[in-house]
Amino acid sequence: xxxxxxxxxxxxxxxxxxxxxxxxxxxxxxxxxxxxxxxxxxxxxxxxxxxxxxxxxxxxxxxxxxxxxxxxxxxxxxxxxxxxxxxxxxxxxxxxxxxxxxxxxxxxxxxxxxxxxxxxxxxxxxxxxxxxxxxxxxxxxxxxxxxxxxxxxxxxxxxxxxxxxxxxxxxxxxxxxxxxxxxxxxxxxxxxxxxxxxxxxxxxxxxxxxxxxxxxxxxxxxxxxxxxxxxxxxxxxxxxxxxxxxxxxxxxxxxxxxxxxxxxxxxx
Amino acid sequence: xxxxxxxxxxxxxxxxxxxxxxxxxxxxxxxxxxxxxxxxxxxxxxxxxxxxxxxxxxxxxxxxxxxxxxxxxxxxxxxxxxxxxxxxxxxxxxxxxxxxxxxxxxx
Numbered sequence: 001x002x003x004x005x006x007x008x009x010x011x012x013x014x015x016x017x018x019x020x021x022x023x024x025x026x027x028x029x030x031x032x033x034x035x036x037x038x039x040x041x042x043x044x045x046x047x048x049x050x051x052x053x054x055x056x057x058x059x060x061x062x063x064x065x066x067x068x069x070x071x072x073x074x075x076x077x078x079x080x081x082x083x084x085x086x087x088x089x090x091x092x093x094x095x096x097x098x099x100x101x102x103x104x105x106x107x108x109x110x111x112x113x114x115x116x117x118x119x120x121x122x123x124x125x126x127x128x129x130x131x132x133x134x135x136x137x138x139x140x141x142x143x144x145x146x147x148x149x150x151x152x153x154x155x156x157x158x159x160x161x162x163x164x165x166x167x168x169x170x171x172x173x174x175x176x177x178x179x180x181x182x183x184x185x186x187x188x189x190x191x192x193x194x195x196x197x198x199x200x201x202x203x204x205x206x207x208x209x210x211x212x213x214x215x216x217x218x219x220x221x222x223x224x225x226x227x228x229x230x231x232x233x234x235x236x237x238x239x240x241x242x243x244x245x246x247x248x249x250x251x252x253x254x255x256x257x258x259x260x261x262x263x264x265x266x267x268x
Numbered sequence: 269x270x271x272x273x274x275x276x277x278x279x280x281x282x283x284x285x286x287x288x289x290x291x292x293x294x295x296x297x298x299x300x301x302x303x304x305x306x307x308x309x310x311x312x313x314x315x316x317x318x319x320x321x322x323x324x325x326x327x328x329x330x331x332x333x334x335x336x337x338x339x340x341x342x343x344x345x346x347x348x349x350x351x352x353x354x355x356x357x358x359x360x361x362x363x364x365x366x367x368x369x370x371x372x373x374x375x
Contacts (some may be wrong), residue, residue: 054290056274056276056290056291056292057290057292057341057343058340059292059294059338059339059341060291061274061292062293062294062339064276065272082321214337217296217297217337217339218338218339219339
């Protein structure tokens with residue numbers, strides 16, 4: 001039986017002329033459709049998925065290249081690059097994408113990858129922090145996430161007040177807001193897979209960020225997506241890196257636990 | 269054009285093989301129909317021509333128009349005849365040309 005199934009799968013692959021990337025696509029698909037937790041990838045049309053799984057077609061990799069270049073670039077008064085301390089990103093950064101945000105005892109807040117990069121720049125490199133949503137910060141975030149692709153998301157709440165911040169994020173998730181009086185849950189918990197106007201709603205998982213949205217025509221951060229969502233329901237968006245969004249990011253990592261890191265992904 | 273173009277050509281091929289070439293370049297592809305905050309038209313700036321040559325001979329050229337999205341991606345095939353170098357050139361409305369080269373060994 002098993003052999004027949006594999007034969008059918010192989011024939012299917014050949015018939016459509018698909019390559020290794022298709023196998024990768026199937027793996028992510030399988031991981032997300034066999035469980036209740038589904039990546040946004042599984043809601044996307046096949047053309048968008050193909051774009052994501054081919055590193056040459058995936059336009060996010062233009063930013064990954066920027067990040068990779070910055071990794072080895074000396075900046076700031078300390079005369080250091082990321083590489084001076086962290087060596088090869090593929091080894092040292094592999095578990096970052098799947099475990100962030102983490103607790104930052106200095107600010108007493110959760111810290112996501114973007115904030116971590118800027119903390120490192122300010123404290124260790126004595127360099128100017130990058131602006132949220134700048135090509136450099138997006139690029140470095142994308143690069144760091146890209147070396148940890150496929151790792152299951154596991155954000156620990158053990159340190160500091162992470163538990164309380166996650167609770168705060170949960171409250172945010174279920175709080176109605178904006179002129180449309182909608183909470184995150186109304187779309188992403190009660191209606192994933194259904195249409196909102198012409199758009200298919202997903203579960204709003206965070207494993208694919210930063211993401212190249214075809215609508216944006218560029219790479220964008222998770223907080224940009226949050227702001228867009230808040231705007232759509234006619235609510236006042238919060239600032240990039242704000243406490244509200246950090247709490248939400250921490251909580252959403254719990255909702256998306258065990259999804260593979262896909263970033264940088266491609267979405268509609 | 270901030271990032272370098274990404275080009276994928278097989279390193280080796282047998283004579284007569286059909287090879288797949290893929291390119292991706294960073295460009296905002298400003299259409300020329302959008303307006304800025306003050307209502308002034310943002311001037312058109314798109315990549316208007318893409319050329320691929322092999323050992324100095326043009327093998328593919330494409331004209332682009334404003335409806336092409338940002339960061340254009342090209343994929344096409346070529347038949348491997350001899351070892352040599354592929355040259356890629358993207359020219360935009362500002363008169364800037366970005367080039368890339370990739371070698372192939374044909375046996």
